[in-house]
Each structure stands twice: as structure tokens, then as C-alpha cells.
Amino acid sequence: MRRLLSSMASSSRIVFSQTERAPGVINFAIGTPGPDLIPKKAIDAAFTSAISENQDPLMYQYALSEGTSPFRKSLAKFLTEQNFSYEGGAVQEENLSATFGNSLGLVTVSKLFAKPGDIVVVEDPTYFLAGKMFQDQGLRCVRVGVDEHGLKVDDLEGWLSSTTVRPSLLYSIPRHHNPTSRCLSQDRGDKLIALAEKYGFKIVFDDPYSLLTYSQNVAPPQTRITEHVISLGSFSKILTPGLRLGWMIGGPKTIEKIGTDGALNSGGGPAGVLTEAVRRLIDNGSLNLHLEMLRKELGERHKVLEQAFEEEFGPGVASCRPALGGYFTYASFKEASVTPGFTTAGLRQHCVDTNAGVLFMPVANCAVADPIAEGEGGFGLVPGLVRAR
Ligand SMILES: Cc1ncc(COP(=O)(O)O)c(C=O)c1O
Structure with missing residues (x-):
């Protein structure tokens, strides 16, 4: 497994780059x-109007790490209209923090809500770079299988009730999963939140695909977001990855904690010109x-x-x-x-x-490397319990 991951690390640069690929x-x-x-034309027009119509020099200054208030207000309204909610009500400005996309959002979350050596539960299979991002931060992954209805929450419960090991985070791609394309069912989502409350871990939904439901055979996104959940969304998939802009939805305490990140404080959030242009795309209906x-x-x-x-x-x-x-x-x-x-x-x-x-x-x-299932962790787990494929 280690060998597989290191070969992936070098090849993933080839896989991901759209700018360097062979014609x-x-x-x-x-x-x-x-x-x-x-949508090149709409993006061009939004940047042009952001720069020519907005004369406020503050747009070019260090921004608040959460993103500007006008951007977050527009985003909150948009997400609420798209069926996202926080604790059953509308998504509010204080539930949002702008990110540089889901990848860096995930790194920030795992840095602030876990420490090196901690356990993160990861779906098997999962996004091919997820494991690398966690391992780079010294986190150890435990795999839980997925099926037709998403993460096998019963397997997770079985494991949690049989061990004293406590994960800090659970990472899941809840809608139109990468790579299986499946969606987490409402029942399992609810049970997952109950487990997070009981066992004290944070659920990180990496959710860049929810807004791209095209079938009538699946309910619109209704992912429940509570203080135990952080949901990461991205403009990469709904506009273009080159913008490097996304968001996280979470409880006010979570968002406050994100704001304490040193690097985000030092550099501010995503560029003011960028968030102003995207705000215009949201407000003028182009998005x-x-x-x-x-x-x-x-x-x-x-x-x-x-x-x-x-x-x-x-x-x-x-x-x-x-x-x-x-x-x-x-x-x-x-x-x-x-x-x-x-x-x-x-x-x-x-x-x-x-x-x-x-x-x-x-x-x-x-598949991520799972040091516990592979017998390297010494946690006294029953090997195989969480390896269900
Ligand atoms: C599940 C998942 N998370 C994150 C990303 C990267 O997202 P971003 O461009 O917002 O960093 C991808 C891209 O393929 C993905 O599939």
C-alpha cells in the first residue's frame, strides 16, 4: 500500500494538471x-465590473480570513436557496468561511481539529488524494467501506463500540461520491451525526458535487449540518478550478476557530477582487x-x-x-x-x-493506507473489522 501511494504521489501531478497535459x-x-x-464570458464580465465599478481600495487589501461580509451574505442566500441549511434553518453569514477550494479547506480543518497521530476515518474507496493530504499532516487513516447508500455507518458503529480508539475526524464525500458516484442516504447521514455526538468526532463533508445533481431520482441536497459537521464546497466544479475559491459551512464556534488559523490570519482570506467578482456572478443570476x-x-x-x-x-x-x-x-x-x-x-x-x-x-x-488494519498501529483493534469493501 505504501508503494502504491508513493507512486500515486508522483503520478497525481500528471493526472491533475490540465494545463500541462499532452494535447x-x-x-x-x-x-x-x-x-x-x-463560463468564460460571464467570468470575464464579472471581473471587469468588479474592477471598473468598485472603486473601494479596500478590495485590494488584506481581507478577513472568512471572506468579506458582502460575499458571505450572497453566498449564504445562494446556498440556502440550493437547499443547504444549518441546524434546519437558513445558512447565515456567520456559518460561512471562504476557502481557497476544498483541498486547502480540508488541510485547515484537519490542522485545527486534529493533531499529528490522531485518527481520521476515511471512506474506502475515496478521493485518490485524500489519504495523502491527511498523511502529510501526520494523521492516521482508518477505512470504512461504502455501498449503494454511501458510507457503511453500521460498520463504523460496530468498530466504535468495540474499541477505545477515538477518531478526531471522519472524512466523507456525501453526494455524487468520488469515485463511486453514490450519495449518502438521509438515514445514514442522521445516524452519522448521532455517532459524532456520541463519540465526539467532527464530520468533514467534502462536498464539491452536491450542486450538480441532474437526475430526478435523487432528492436535492439535504445534508444536515450541525456543530459536529463541517461541509466544504467549491467553485472548482461549478465554475472552474482556476479560481481557487470555495467555502465551508459550520457552526459559529467552528467558523470562529477557523478564523484563528495562523496562516489565514497572516495572509487573509481569498483575494478581495476574486470574491467580489464571484459575488457578482451569484447576485446577477449568472451562477x-x-x-x-x-x-x-x-x-x-x-x-x-x-x-x-x-x-x-x-x-x-x-x-x-x-x-x-x-x-x-x-x-x-x-x-x-x-x-x-x-x-x-x-x-x-x-x-x-x-x-x-x-x-x-x-x-x-x-484506497488510503490504513496502518491499523495493516497491523502497524498497535491499537489492539480486531484487524479486518473496518476493512469491509
Ligand atoms: C472529493 C474531492 N475533493 C476535493 C477536490 C479538489 O477540490 P478543490 O479544487 O476545491 O480544491 C476534488 C477534485 O477532484 C474532489 O473530487
């Missing part, structure tokens, strides 16, 4: 809008219009992909899960029947099918 290679390995799905188009387009592209799988491989060879939203299509292959190039070590490590000019993400790369 003509289609990158299915990460969730990001294609070049034709980036909503773009979201409508994006959901429709992603739904149609998923159908094309599903059909292509069927035509190329046939139903006996590959099965493609019907996705409900987001960017991920999860396909399973019968090992014996895939093309030889598909299984080479190089392909698995670097996720590049050079013949087809396609990058994809093998699920084997989406």
Missing part, C-alpha cells in the same frame, strides 16, 4: 469541467443559469459515456452505474475480458491508456 488526451481521471463548460446548463450537459454526457461502454464492451464485460449527478461514472470490468493494455502495471500506476489517449482512475488508486 488530445481526454482526462476522465478527475472531476472538472471540460474547457467548453467553463444559477450556468448551473442549470451544467447539470443538463453533465447528465447528457454521462448517458453518452454509458452507451459507449455498452457498445464498446458489451453488458457482459463492463457495467456502468447510472450516475445521479456530479462528474463520476463508475464502471466495473470483468478482469478476464478487458484489453491487454488495460491491465499493464504502467497503466495502473499512471492511469494513462496511451493507445486510446484517455486518462482514467483505477479504483485501486482510491
